[in-house]
Amino acid sequence: MTILDQTAAARPQARHIPDRLDSPLKAGLFSWEMLLVVVAVAIFVANALATPYFLNAWALSDLTFNFVEKGLIALAMALLIISGEIDLSVAAIIALASTMMGLALQWGVGTPGLVLIGLATGLLCGAFNGALVTRLGLPSIVVTIGTMSLFRGIAFIVLGDQAFRGYPESFAFFGQGYVWWVISFELVLFVVMAALFWFLLHRTSFGRTVYVIGNNPVAAAFSGVRVERVKFILFCLTGVMAGLASVLLTSRLGSTRPSIAMGFELEVITMVVLGGVAILGGSGSITGVVLAAIIMGLVTFGLGLLNVPGIVMSIFIGLLLITVIALPIVWRRVREGQAE
Amino acid sequence: MMHATVESSARPASGEARARPLLSLSGISKSFPGVRALNEVSLSLYPGKVTALIGENGAGKSTLVKIMTGIYQPDAGEIAIDGAVVELPGAHAAFEQGITAIHQETVLFDHLTVAENIFLGHAPRGFLGLIDWSRMRREAREVLEAMGAGHIDPDTFLRDLGIASKHLVAVARAMSIDARIVIMDEPTAALSTKEIEELFLLIEFLKSEGKAVLFISHKFDEIYRIADNYTVFRDGEMVGEGALAQTSQDAIVRMMVGRAVDQIFPARTPNIGGPLLTVSGLSHPTEFDNVSFELREGEILGFYGLVGAGRSEVMQAVAGLTRTSSGTMALAGETIAPQSAADAIAAGIVYVPEERARQGVVAGLPIFQNVSLPSLGRISKSGVLRLAEEFALARTYTERLDLRAASLSQDVSTLSGGNQQKVVIAKWLATKPRVIILDEPTKGIDIGSKAAVHEFMAELVADGLSVIMVSSELPEILGMSDRIAIMREGCMVAIHDNRGLDAETLVRAAAGIGS
Numbered sequence: 023m024t025i026l027d028q029t030a031a032a033r034p035q036a037r038h039i040p041d042r043l044d045s046p047l048k049a050g051l052f053s054w055e056m057l058l059v060v061v062a063v064a065i066f067v068a069n070a071l072a073t074p075y076f077l078n079a080w081a082l083s084d085l086t087f088n089f090v091e092k093g094l095i096a097l098a099m100a101l102l103i104i105s106g107e108i109d110l111s112v113a114a115i116i117a118l119a120s121t122m123m124g125l126a127l128q129w130g131v132g133t134p135g136l137v138l139i140g141l142a143t144g145l146l147c148g149a150f151n152g153a154l155v156t157r158l159g160l161p162s163i164v165v166t167i168g169t170m171s172l173f174r175g176i177a178f179i180v181l182g183d184q185a186f187r188g189y190p191e192s193f194a195f196f197g198q199g200y201v202w203w204v205i206s207f208e209l210v211l212f213v214v215m216a217a218l219f220w221f222l223l224h225r226t227s228f229g230r231t232v233y234v235i236g237n238n239p240v241a242a243a244f245s246g247v248r249v250e251r252v253k254f255i256l257f258c259l260t261g262v263m264a265g266l267a268s269v270l271l272t273s274r275l276g277s278t279r280p281s282i283a284m285g286f287e288l289e290v291i292t293m294v295v296l297g298g299v300a301i302l303g304g305s306g307s308i309t310g311v312v313l314a315a316i317i318m319g320l321v322t323f324g325l326g327l328l329n330v331p332g333i334v335m336s337i338f339i340g341l342l343l344i345t346v347i348a349l350p351i352v353w354r355r356v357r358e359g360q361a362e
Numbered sequence: 363m364m365h366a367t368v369e370s371s372a373r374p375a376s377g378e379a380r381a382r383p384l385l386s387l388s389g390i391s392k393s394f395p396g397v398r399a400l401n402e403v404s405l406s407l408y409p410g411k412v413t414a415l416i417g418e419n420g421a422g423k424s425t426l427v428k429i430m431t432g433i434y435q436p437d438a439g440e441i442a443i444d445g446a447v448v449e450l451p452g453a454h455a456a457f458e459q460g461i462t463a464i465h466q467e468t469v470l471f472d473h474l475t476v477a478e479n480i481f482l483g484h485a486p487r488g489f490l491g492l493i494d495w496s497r498m499r500r501e502a503r504e505v506l507e508a509m510g511a512g513h514i515d516p517d518t519f520l521r522d523l524g525i526a527s528k529h530l531v532a533v534a535r536a537m538s539i540d541a542r543i544v545i546m547d548e549p550t551a552a553l554s555t556k557e558i559e560e561l562f563l564l565i566e567f568l569k570s571e572g573k574a575v576l577f578i579s580h581k582f583d584e585i586y587r588i589a590d591n592y593t594v595f596r597d598g599e600m601v602g603e604g605a606l607a608q609t610s611q612d613a614i615v616r617m618m619v620g621r622a623v624d625q626i627f628p629a630r631t632p633n634i635g636g637p638l639l640t641v642s643g644l645s646h647p648t649e650f651d652n653v654s655f656e657l658r659e660g661e662i663l664g665f666y667g668l669v670g671a672g673r674s675e676v677m678q679a680v681a682g683l684t685r686t687s688s689g690t691m692a693l694a695g696e697t698i699a700p701q702s703a704a705d706a707i708a709a710g711i712v713y714v715p716e717e718r719a720r721q722g723v724v725a726g727l728p729i730f731q732n733v734s735l736p737s738l739g740r741i742s743k744s745g746v747l748r749l750a751e752e753f754a755l756a757r758t759y760t761e762r763l764d765l766r767a768a769s770l771s772q773d774v775s776t777l778s779g780g781n782q783q784k785v786v787i788a789k790w791l792a793t794k795p796r797v798i799i800l801d802e803p804t805k806g807i808d809i810g811s812k813a814a815v816h817e818f819m820a821e822l823v824a825d826g827l828s829v830i831m832v833s834s835e836l837p838e839i840l841g842m843s844d845r846i847a848i849m850r851e852g853c854m855v856a857i858h859d860n861r862g863l864d865a866e867t868l869v870r871a872a873a874g875i876g877s
Binding site: 037038039040041042043225226227228230231233234237238240241242243244245246247248304305 | 683702703704706707713715720721722723724725726727730731735736738739741742745746747753757760761764765767768769770771772789
C-alpha cells in the first residue's frame with residue numbers, strides 16, 4: 023500500500039486511461055456471435071418456409087435432441103481448444119462409457135449407479151488423455167487419435183456384434199423424459215450447463231487462465247499460472263461431459279452398440295469452431311458455441327425433414343468445418359492485402 | 363595479454379590495408395520504431411584480411427550483419443563490392459554476391475547429410491535435372507579436404523557432428539558457393555579451446571584463399587590473435603577503426619564504452635537497509651555454478667556480464683522458473699525453495715523477463731487482463747473475478763507508469779515496445795513484491811520509455827523495494843546500480859560497490875581480460 027499511496031500523491035498529473043472505448047453493447051453488435059444469431063434466424067425461416075411440419079412445438083422440441091448431446095461436449099471442448107489443446111476421443115469415450123453402463127446393467131446395477139458409472143468412465147478417460155498430454159508432454163492431437171481407437175476398440179472387444187439392451191424405465195428419463203410440456207430434460211440440462219460453462223469461462227479466474235494459456239503458455243508459466251494443471255483439469259472436464267453425453271444418448275437410444283456416436287467428434291469440433299473459437303486457441307466464447315450448436319441442430323433437422331440422406335449431411339458438415347476454419351484466415355488475408 | 367599484442371604486430375597490416383576494399387559499406391543507417399539501430403556507419407573488408415567488429419551488446423553489430431546478408435534493408439547508405447554499388451534486396455541476393463554468414467548457432471540442417479548441407483540450393487545436376495549424388499559427394503569431399511577437414515565424411519548426418527565440425531561444414535558451404543566475404547558472428551561462443559584452435563586454422567585458410575572475413579567476438583584475446591583490422595561500434599555509430607597491431611586493448615575498450623552524453627539517470631539518495639535476499643552456492647547442472655550474493659533492502663543490485671554469462675539463468679532459478687542442483691536461498695531470514703513461479707510470487711519475488719514478447723506479455727489479451735494476471739487470486743473472490751477491482755488494479759499501476767494507451771481494453775500487442783514493457787512491469791508490481799528482478803528492462807525500447815523505466819526504478823527502491831537489474835548496457839548498469847555483480851561463464855567474478863567504478867574495469871572483468 024505504501025508504494026501506491028505515495029506515488030499517487032507524487033503524481034497528480036497521471037493521465038487517465040478509460041476502461042474501454044466501445045460500450046459492450048456496441049462491441050456485441052458487431053461480433054461473430056451476432057452474425058451467428060442472424061444465420062440461425064435465417065436458417066429457421068428457411069426451414070419454416072421449406073416444410074410445413076417445422077413450425078410445430080413438438081417438431082421444435084425434437085430438433086433440440088439433434089444437438090444437445092454434442093452441444094454438451096462442445097461446451098467443454100471449447101475451453102480445451104481455447105487453451106490450445108484438442109480432444110478427438112470424445113465420441114469413443116461415449117462408446118466406452120455406454121459399454122461400461124451396459125456391463126454394469128448385466129450385473130444388476132440400478133439407475134443411479136449406471137449414471138455414476140457413465141460419468142466416472144468419462145472422467146477416467148479424460149484423466150488418461152490429460153495425463154498423457156501434460157505428464158509426458160505429448161501433442162494432444164496425437165494422443166487423442168490414439169485413445170480414440172483405444173476406447174472404441176475396448177467397446178468392440180466387449181460387445182462384438184452384440185448390443186446391450188433392457189435399460190430400466192427410470193433410466194430412460196434422461197434421454198426421453200420431459201420436464202414440462204415439450205421441454206425435455208436434455209434441453210433443460212443443456213441450458214443449465216451452458217450457463218455454468220459461461221460463468222466458468224467468462225467470470226472466474228480459472229476461465230481467465232484458459233485464455234492466457236491459449237495465447238501464450240510461456241508467459242502464463244512465468245506469471246505463476248500452473249499451466250499443466252489447468253490443462254489436465256480441462257481434459258477431465260471434457261471427459262466428464264462426454265460421459266454425461268453418453269448417459270443421455272444411451273438412455274435415448276435404450277441400447278448400447280459399439281458403433282454408438284460414431285463421428286460425433288467432428289460435429290463437436292465443427293460446433294466449437296463455428297462458434298468462433300480459434301482452432302489454434304486463445305479466443306472464443308460460450309455464447310458463440312451455444313449458437314453454433316443451435317445452428318447445427320437447425321441445419322441437420324431441416325435437412326432431415328427434407329429427406330436428405332445421412333451421407334449428404336456428413337458432406338455438408340465437412341464443408342461447413344472447412345469453411346468456418348478457412349473464413350477467418352481468408353478474411354485476414356483480404357484485409358492485409360487491402361492494407362498494402 | 364600484452365604479449366599477444368606484441369606478437370601480432372609482427373604481421374604486416376597497415377600497408378596492405380590501404381588496398382581497395384572488397385566490400386565497403388558507407389553511410390549505412392537503420393531505424394526501428396523508436397530505436398535508431400545504426401547511424402551512418404561505415405565498414406570496409408579487405409581480401410585476405412580479418413576485420414574484427416567490436417562493440418557492446420546493442421551497439422548495432424547484429425543489425426549490420428543482417429543488412430550485409432540482405433535480411434534487413436538499410437534506410438540510407440551504400441554497399442559496394444569491388445567498388446561497384448550493389449543492392450541486397452534479400453538473403454538470396456547476398457548469397458549471389460558471395461556474402462555468407464556463419465552464426466553462433468549455425469543455420470544448417472540437422473537431418474541432412476554433410477554433402478547435402480554443403481550443396482543445398484546449388485547441388486550439381488545430372489540427367490533430367492536430377493541431383494548428381496556421386497558428384498555431389500565427391501565435390502563435398504574435395505572441398506572438405508582442401509580445408510584440412512578430410513576427416514568429415516560427406517555422408518554423415520549433420521546432427522551427429524559437434525559444433526566445431528558444423529562450423530567446418532558451414533565454411534565448406536561458403537567455399538562451395540565461392541563466397542568471397544565470410545561473416546563469423548561469435549563463432550567461438552560454444553567451442554572448447556581445442557575447437558577454437560581448429561577454427562583459427564580455418565580462418566587462416568580463408569585468408570590464404572583471399573577471402574575477406576568479418577569476425578565478431580567479445581573476447582579480446584581471440585580478436586588480437588586472429589584479426590588484422592578492427593572497427594568499433596557504440597550505440598549504433600562507428601567510433602573507430604584501424605589496424606589492431608597499432609592499437610592497444612585499453613584504447614579499444616575506451617572506444618567501446620565512451621559515454622553517450624544524452625543519457626541522464628535519476629539522482630537518488632540510497633537508503634539501504636539490512637540483507638533481504640541471501641543466495642548462497644546456487645548451482646545448475648549446466649548453466650551456472652556456485653553463485654552467491656546478497657540483496658539488501660532498498661538496494662539496486664546490478665548484474666553485468668556478457669551474453670551467455672548465466673545471469674538470466676540465475677535469476678530464473680531465484681524466481682522459481684528453473685530447478686537448481688544445489689544451493690540455498692533465504693528471504694528476510696527465512697529459507698525459501700520456490701518450485702514454481704507461483705511459489706516465488708507468493709514469497710514476494712518476481713522476475714520481469716528479458717524476452718518481452720515470448721515470456722512477458724500475453725498478446726491477444728487486453729491490457730487490463732495482462733496486468734491482473736499474476737494477481738488473479740487477489741482480484742477474485744472464491745475464484746470469481748471482480749471486474750471492477752480488476753480494472754481498478756490495472757488502472758492504478760498503468761497510470762502510475764504513465765502508460766500511453768487509448769483504453770485498458772486495448773489488445774496489448776497494439777502498443778509500442780516501450781509501452782508493452784510498462785504493462786509487463788505494471789503486472790509484476792501489482793503483485794506487491796518485495797524483490798523485483800528486471801532482466802534487461804530497457805532492451806529495445808525508445809529513449810523516452812527508458813528514462814521512464816529508470817525513474818520508476820528509483821521510486822521503487824525509495825519505497826523500500828529491492829531491485830535486481832540484469833543489464834548488458836554499461837551506462838545503465840553504472841547509472842542505476844548501488845552495487846554491481848559481474849558474472850562470467852556461469853560464475854560470479856566479483857561484486858563491487860558502485861563508487862568510482864569505471865566502465866573499463868567492468869568490461870575487463872566480464873570479458874576475462876587479466877590485469
